[in-house]
Amino acid sequence: MVTIRYAKDNYELEDGQSVLDGLTSHGIYIPFSCRSGVCQTCLMRTTGGTPPEKSQQGLKDSLKLQNYFLACICHPTEDIEVALPNDKDVQAVIPATVKNLTLLNTEIMHVALECHAPLNYRAGQFINLFQNQTLGRSYSLASLPHEDEYLHLHVRRLPQGRVSGWIHEELRPGQTVGIRGPGGDCFYTPGDAEQGMVLIGTGSGLAPLYGIIRDALSQGHSGPIHLFHGSRDLTGLYLTEQLRDLVRQYSNFNYIPCLSGENVPDGFATGRAHDVAFQQIPNLKNWRLFLCGHPEMVQVAKRKAFLAGASMKHIYADAFNVSQSS
Amino acid sequence: MSQQASLYEQLGGEAAVNAAVDIFYRKVLSDDRINAFFEDVDMDKQAAKQKAFLTMAFGGPHNYTGLDMRRGHANLVERGLNDTHVDAVIENLGATLRELGVKEELIAQVAAIAESTRNDVLGR
Numbered sequence: 001m002v003t004i005r006y007a008k009d010n011y012e013l014e015d016g017q018s019v020l021d022g023l024t025s026h027g028i029y030i031p032f033s034c035r036s037g038v039c040q041t042c043l044m045r046t047t048g049g050t051p052p053e054k055s056q057q058g059l060k061d062s063l064k065l066q067n068y069f070l071a072c073i074c075h076p077t078e079d080i081e082v083a084l085p086n087d088k089d090v091q092a093v094i095p096a097t098v099k100n101l102t103l104l105n106t107e108i109m110h111v112a113l114e115c116h117a118p119l120n121y122r123a124g125q126f127i128n129l130f131q132n133q134t135l136g137r138s139y140s141l142a143s144l145p146h147e148d149e150y151l152h153l154h155v156r157r158l159p160q161g162r163v164s165g166w167i168h169e170e171l172r173p174g175q176t177v178g179i180r181g182p183g184g185d186c187f188y189t190p191g192d193a194e195q196g197m198v199l200i201g202t203g204s205g206l207a208p209l210y211g212i213i214r215d216a217l218s219q220g221h222s223g224p225i226h227l228f229h230g231s232r233d234l235t236g237l238y239l240t241e242q243l244r245d246l247v248r249q250y251s252n253f254n255y256i257p258c259l260s261g262e263n264v265p266d267g268f269a270t271g272r273a274h275d276v277a278f279q280q281i282p283n284l285k286n287w288r289l290f291l292c293g294h295p296e297m298v299q300v301a302k303r304k305a306f307l308a309g310a311s312m313k314h315i316y317a318d319a320f321n322v323s324q325s326s
Numbered sequence: 327m328s329q330q331a332s333l334y335e336q337l338g339g340e341a342a343v344n345a346a347v348d349i350f351y352r353k354v355l356s357d358d359r360i361n362a363f364f365e366d367v368d369m370d371k372q373a374a375k376q377k378a379f380l381t382m383a384f385g386g387p388h389n390y391t392g393l394d395m396r397r398g399h400a401n402l403v404e405r406g407l408n409d410t411h412v413d414a415v416i417e418n419l420g421a422t423l424r425e426l427g428v429k430e431e432l433i434a435q436v437a438a439i440a441e442s443t444r445n446d447v448l449g450r
Contacts, residue, residue, distance in 0.1 A: 033398075035389040038343075039378040040371075057340070058377070060370075302369055307355060311348050312373045 005081035020071035030071055037073035044071045048081030060313055062185035093178040098171060099150050104238040107157045108204050109168055112150040121145060123211025127181030137163040140208035144215055154207035186290060186318040188215045194223045196287045200274050200301055202230045205293025208318055210239060212290055217250055230258040230273025274301040278308060285309035295319040333385035333435050343380045350422040351376045359414045363402050383419060383440045395446035403449045412447060416440050
C-alpha cells in the first residue's frame with residue numbers, strides 16, 4: 001500500500017488508484033479536467049520522493065527536473081509527498097545576509113546575498129525577498145550555484161515601489177533578510193547542446209538571462225546563443241563590458257544591445273529588443289527561446305516566436321509582473 | 327493494416343498528437359475568423375487544451391463528457407461562438423493532418439469525431 005502525504009496528512013492509495021483519485025476521494029480539492037494525462041490541469045509536484053517517469057509525460061523539461069507530475073496518471077510504487085504548484089507553505093523562509101549592494105546603472109541595484117542554509121536553485125529561477133513578514137517581492141537569480149558564492153539579484157527601482165525603494169534606499173550590507181524559493185521554470189536544461197538559443201530581455205530582465213547564458217556556456221552548450229538586451233537609451237543597459245568579455249571568450253555567444261529611443265550610437269541595434277531579434281532570426285523553428293522582463297513584451301514576443309516556428313515546449317518565459325500594491 | 331488497430335493507433339498515438347499540436351495551434355492563432363476565441367494570455371495552458379482536444383479527435387484516451395464540453399465552451403458561446411467557427415476549427419484540423427501526410431480516409435474519421443461534439447460545444 002502506497003501512502004501519499006499532502007498538506008501534512010497521509011492518504012493511502014488503493015490498488016490501481018491514481019494520486020488524483022486517491023486525494024479527491026478524501027474530499028480534497030485538486031483541479032482536474034481530462035483525467036487522461038493530457039490537459040495538465042491536475043499538475044502537482046513532489047516535495048518528497050520522485051514522481052514516476054510516466055506521470056511526467058508531455059511536461060516541459062524544466063518542469064520534469066523540478067519533480068512536477070500529472071496527478072491523474074500518477075501511480076507511484078513508493079510513498080511520496082506532494083503539493084499543488086502554488087502551495088507556498090511547502091517552502092520555508094530562510095535568512096540571508098546582504099554581502100554587497102552596487103548600482104549597475106541609475107536604477108538597477110546588484111544585490112549579493114549569503115544564504116544561511118543551502119539553496120538548491122538553477123540560474124534563471126526566482127526567489128522571494130521579504131522586507132518584513134508579510135511584504136515580499138520576486139527577483140530573478142543572475143548567479144550560478146557552482147560558480148558564484150552568493151545569490152545575485154538585479155533589483156530595478158520602481159516608481160512608488162515599496163520593496164525596491166527599501167532595497168535601494170535603506171538596505172545595507174550586513175543586514176539579514178528573509179528569502180523563500182526558488183521558483184519558476186525559466187532556466188537552462190542540459191541536452192540538445194547544439195540547439196540555437198535566442199534570449200530576449202528588457203531592463204532587469206537581463207538578470208535571469210545572464211545566469212542562463214553562463215549556465216549554458218559552462219555546461220558546454222555548443223549551439224549559437226544570441227542575447228538581445230533592450231532599453232530605451234544607453235543608461236538603461238548594464239553589464240555591457242562583462243557581456244562583451246563573454247563574446248570574446250566564447251565564439252558561439254553573440255550580444256546585441258538594442259536601444260528603442262533616438263540617437264542610437266554605433267555598436268547598438270535600433271529598435272525594441274524583440275523586434276530586432278525577430279528581424280535578425282526570422283525563422284525560429286528548432287530554436288530555444290528565453291523571454292524575460294516587461295509582461296507586455298514577454299506576451300507579444302512569446303506569440304511571435306511561436307508563430308515564427310518555435311515549438312511551445314522550447315519557449316521559456318518569465319514575465320516581471322508588477323504588484324498592484326507596489 | 328490490422329482491422330483491430332484503432333484510429334488513434336493508426337494515426338500514431340501520442341507522438342502524432344505531439345507532432346500536430348504546434349501546427350494546429352499556430353494555424354488557429356493565425357486564422358482571423360477564430361483567433362479571438364483563442365487569445366488566452368497563458369499560451370502554455372492554451373496549448374495543453376489544444377492537445378487535449380486533438381487527443382480526443384484522434385480517438386485517443388479521454389474522459390470528456392458532453393456536459394464537460396458544454397461547460398467548457400459556455401463562455402465562448404456567450405461571446406458569439408457559432409457554427410462557422412466550428413467549421414473553421416475542423417478545417418484547420420484537416421489542414422494540420424494533411425500537412426503531416428495523413429491519409430484522407432483517416433482525416434475524415436477525425437473530422438467526424440470533432441463534428442460529433444458540435445452541438446455540445448455550441449450548447450444546444
